[in-house]
């Protein structure tokens with residue numbers, strides 16, 4: 463194999479894969495992905511895919527049991543785990559490597575480190591080193607790893623991280639989840655459904671603390687119904703474990719764990735740390751380039767280029783812009799298109815060369831129970847930016863389409879509208895199966911569709927989308 467490509471991408475998660483393929487598509491350029499673990503990255507094997515594979519059966523059973531006339535839906539734990547393993551291909555990345563090769567991308571196994579402009583050293587699993595070079599561009603796409611807060615005894619207790627929770631092979635009898643963000647809320651739902659007793663230790667006063675308050679409140683209400691014990695304003699002070707043991711991913715890591723939190727001692731079979739992410743920039747050799755990192759993240763301009771280094775790009779979690787697969791892939795499409803244009807001497811004068819969506823137009827779905835699907839700014843974030851906004855909310859349970867989905871459907875939606883321009887700057891939907899509702903809102907936010915125009919976007923009857931009509935009516939103005 464050669465040691466020189468036109469484009470080298472470090473990190474083979476979905477953003478890395480997309481950056482490589484967009485950078486060479488329709489050309490004779492060559493590309494390589496350097497990957498130290500599995501091509502497909504965290505998302506495919508330890509994050510998005512296994513977590514959603516675990517949550518979907520929970521959702522289906524819940525939906526079936528919420529319908530009069532349907533009886534006896536239950537979870538088969540072994541079957542659920544088996545289906546999860548199908549989605550993670552039992553950690554075999556050969557199909558991803560096959561895809562890369564099929565579109566002209568080489569895969570270089572090993573840990574990449576920048577040693578100079580357009581130059582990297584790759585250390586293989588056997589310790590051998592190899593120097594490789596890029597003619598045009600190097601793209602950093604190394605992602606993040608789970609943060610483990612510096613609580614005395616926590617690291618020594620070998621707690622579960624999201625990798626163990628998504629790849630669980632046994633269900634601990636009782637789990638303490640540290641954190642109240644998306645990882646914590648999603649994991650709490652599947653662990654509870656699979657049979658664990660779950661206690662959540664949340665530092666702040668809300669679940670999904672960056673969401674609209676009504677979303678946090680509905681999730682907390684439902685978690686109480688599910689028997690998830692959520693404790694707010696609690697910090698873990700100390701942890702100790704009898705005989706911690708590295709029993710492998712997704713297996714209980716030793717004896718019972720004592721946690722001292724809020725002046726109380728809690729004894730659990732396992733701890734799940736879901737306290738955010740740390741960028742994987744530590745050993746990338748970036749200091750040699752004199753790069754200043756922001757909390758460890760690589761700063762880029764809207765062409766995803768590292769300022770001052772026109773050959774160096776970054777995409778995905780490592781940019782700290784939006785730690786979401788779809789946003790990383792969006793950045794990758796832009797970076798790849800920019801690399802192609804620069805390689806061919808074309809100007810970057812079209813909309814596809816600039817990252818726009820990361821600036822306050824990011825969609826996200828938390829697939830917990832209930833789901834929380836949102837895009838853009840919350841009311842609080844909009845006000846913080848000095849936008850004069852009005853808000854409108856409506857109960858999803860009062861929408862005919864929603865009531866047909868489940869008996870006693872509970873949910874709520876809210877819009878954040880910029881009064882000056884009369885366009886939507888944010889939207890949040892909370893409830894069972896609301897994930898697919900958010901894209902309509904994303905189109906309205908990104909397209910800056912005036913609310914008066916939305917009156918003419920007629921939702922079909924009886925669908926959950928009629929929430930749009932109800933929200934406009936609740937705003938109390940027909941400006942059509």
Ligand SMILES: Cc1cc2nc3c(=O)[nH]c(=O)nc-3n(C[C@H](O)[C@H](O)[C@H](O)COP(=O)(O)OP(=O)(O)OC[C@H]3O[C@@H](n4cnc5c(N)ncnc54)[C@H](O)[C@@H]3O)c2cc1C
Pocket residue numbers: 472473474475476477478496497498499500501502503504505506508509510511513514572573574575603604605606624628645742745746777778779780784785786787788789790
């Ligand atoms: C439990 C969980 C669930 C999630 N669910 C969702 C979801 O439903 N939807 C969503 O949009 N997002 C979700 N996310 C976030 C999503 O996983 C990330 O945004 C996404 O994986 C980021 O992709 P990335 O390529 O930037 O990083 P990663 O997926 O982390 O990939 C980085 C790759 O780089 C490799 N690497 C690192 N350093 C080097 C090096 N020096 N040399 C070579 N290779 C290296 C790693 O091995 C890895 O394969 C979830 C996250 C978690 C933790």
Ligand SMILES: NC(=O)c1ccc[n+]([C@@H]2O[C@H](COP(=O)([O-])OP(=O)(O)OC[C@H]3O[C@@H](n4cnc5c(N)ncnc54)[C@H](O)[C@@H]3O)[C@@H](O)[C@H]2O)c1
Pocket residue numbers: 611612640641642643644645646648664665666671697698736737738739784785786826827828829
């Ligand atoms: N469905 C999805 O789209 C999805 C699912 C999972 C994760 N993700 C993404 O992955 C990223 C990581 O998720 P996450 O939930 O780990 O992070 P997060 O930032 O969403 O939440 C972190 C939580 O940990 C708490 N925390 C932080 N430091 C702590 C400490 N020292 N002690 C106690 N608690 C502490 C925070 O208060 C917060 O509740 C997020 O950006 C998220 O968007 C997305």
